[in-house]
Amino acid sequence: MSILDEKKPHQRFFEALTKIPHGSENEQAISDFLVEFAKTRKRKVIQDAANNVIVYKEASRGYEDHPAVMLQAHIDMVNEKSSDSTHNFETDPLDIYVEDGFVKARGTTLGADDGAGAAYIMAVLDDDTLMHPRINAVFTTGEESTMNGAFQIDPKLLDARRLINLDCIDEGISTTASSGGMDVLFHRKLNWINNNQNCCQLCVSGLYGGHSGGDIHLERGNALKIIARVLHVLQKQNTIMLSSLSGGFKVNAIPHTAEAVFAYDGDFSHLSSIVKETAAAIQKELAYSDRELQIEIRQIEPVKEVVDQNDSEAIVKLLYLHPTGLRHKSEHMDGLTVASENIGVVTLDRMHFEAAVSMRGALDSYVKDMQDESHTLGALLGFECEDANWYPCWEYVENSALRSIMKEVYHDMYGTDLILEAVHGGLECGILKDKLPDLDIVTLGMDMYDVHTPMEKLDLASFDRSYHFLCEFLSKL
Numbered sequence: 504m505s506i507l508d509e510k511k512p513h514q515r516f517f518e519a520l521t522k523i524p525h526g527s528e529n530e531q532a533i534s535d536f537l538v539e540f541a542k543t544r545k546r547k548v549i550q551d552a553a554n555n556v557i558v559y560k561e562a563s564r565g566y567e568d569h570p571a572v573m574l575q576a577h578i579d580m581v582n583e584k585s586s587d588s589t590h591n592f593e594t595d596p597l598d599i600y601v602e603d604g605f606v607k608a609r610g611t612t613l614g615a616d617d618g619a620g621a622a623y624i625m626a627v628l629d630d631d632t633l634m635h636p637r638i639n640a641v642f643t644t645g646e647e648s649t650m651n652g653a654f655q656i657d658p659k660l661l662d663a664r665r666l667i668n669l670d671c672i673d674e675g676i677s678t679t680a681s682s683g684g685m686d687v688l689f690h691r692k693l694n695w696i697n698n699n700q701n702c703c704q705l706c707v708s709g710l711y712g713g714h715s716g717g718d719i720h721l722e723r724g725n726a727l728k729i730i731a732r733v734l735h736v737l738q739k740q741n742t743i744m745l746s747s748l749s750g751g752f753k754v755n756a757i758p759h760t761a762e763a764v765f766a767y768d769g770d771f772s773h774l775s776s777i778v779k780e781t782a783a784a785i786q787k788e789l790a791y792s793d794r795e796l797q798i799e800i801r802q803i804e805p806v807k808e809v810v811d812q813n814d815s816e817a818i819v820k821l822l823y824l825h826p827t828g829l830r831h832k833s834e835h836m837d838g839l840t841v842a843s844e845n846i847g848v849v850t851l852d853r854m855h856f857e858a859a860v861s862m863r864g865a866l867d868s869y870v871k872d873m874q875d876e877s878h879t880l881g882a883l884l885g886f887e888c889e890d891a892n893w894y895p896c897w898e899y900v901e902n903s904a905l906r907s908i909m910k911e912v913y914h915d916m917y918g919t920d921l922i923l924e925a926v927h928g929g930l931e932c933g934i935l936k937d938k939l940p941d942l943d944i945v946t947l948g949m950d951m952y953d954v955h956t957p958m959e960k961l962d963l964a965s966f967d968r969s970y971h972f973l974c975e976f977l978s979k980l
């Protein structure tokens with residue numbers, strides 16, 4: 504027996520998708536399922552090496568000479584479960600249920616992001632009564648991990664130059680631009696020497712952290728930046744030699760804790776008073792963003808070996824001088840960050856030092872400039888720099904014919920204006936736009952909440968409404 508309304512194709516197909524495990528990098532089964540789905544309906548279908556699936560549906564009668572439209576959604580999901588869940592994401596179907604008008608999954612993420620978008624496309628492919636131009640239906644893989652699927656799409660397989668992206672978690676909001684970005688990794692081989700000095704431990708904790716794209720405008724403290732600032736102040740009066748330095752777990756998260764162990768010359772009480780004074784100043788600066796910030800120093804047993812003074816100074820200078828946080832905001836769209844950086848992860852072990860910095864920009868030139876800045880600073884201080892995980896931006900365009908039609912249809916249906924929004928994060932739209940520069944793009948979504956968490960839920964009424972809106976929109980193209 505089905506949980507959702509079988510008579511509504513988008514609900515029926517969404518439920519079908521929840522029965523197939525489809526976490527990122529585990530998309531073979533769902534990809535094969537979509538190929539089968541297309542073949543059963545006699546649609547032309549292509550499955551590529553990355554398990555992306557492209558299905559073609561011919562234009563409805565009367566739409567044969569209208570330009571084609573692409574519908575796109577990703578078919579992988581984030582696998583998260585509550586601590587008491589016994590769910591096996593490799594084998595088990597999601598245990599979905601409906602409560603207060605929302606679909607949820609017991610103990611796990613629901614995969615409405617982006618199963619809901621994929622279900623819309625399936626519903627359109629299934630229904631021969633709909634009116635629309637020729638359709639390129641694109642199901643991509645790996646969006647939640649590396650966006651590998653979108654990177655692997657062969658643009659020669661796509662004849663549509665209008666894209667409706669269905670990976671959007673809000674009804675009535677359409678995205679107009681997304682950031683590009685990359686990571687820069689700093690490396691350094693370290694020279695270790697025997698230590699005969701006193702040692703202490705410095706800890707930064709109690710920061711709120713957050714996402715390096717979505718939360719970077721909140722001006723929250725970066726634990727690695729703070730610890731570098733304190734060490735820099737100490738270095739001006741003392742010789743500091745590091746034995747460890749670490750902070751952050753993911754390059755795309757603002758680090759909320761950091762820790763350093765180092766040998767020092769001079770007097771601990773003097774050192775401690777400098778730390779207290781610097782800490783008080785930083786706490787005052789962050790009084791409204793990070794009320795719980797703590798900066799503590801304590802003496803510990805001396806360590807046997809430390810990184811020599813030259814390497815220790817270079818590491819502290821790198822983190823002290825490297826920009827992090829908000830770099831630029833838009834003067835065109837209120838509240839939009841257009842360039843930012845995040846010193847995300849630092850590790851220092853016996854063999855070497857590594858720092859990972861993520862950078863994002865609404866224009867590729869912002870990213871190139873920050874990358875150049877990083878490389879220049881790295882070279883000055885004797886670090887090797889490596890670039891990783893580049894993705895292109897989807898640049899804002901003033902005039903979009905597709906957006907104009909969408910706005911009109913939305914206004915006609917609901918009597919209110921479609922809300923337009925640019926995001927400071929990477930989307931597959933940017934990758935597709937990079938492959939097809941003349942692509943005109945809008946995004947269309949339905950209300951879902953707490954995505955990427957076991958509380959994820961999809962608003963069923965919104966899911967129904969946005970599907971009708973999509974059908975109406977298609978009929979106007």
Ligand SMILES: [Zn+2]
Nearest residue numbers: 616617646670
């Ligand atoms: Zn998504």
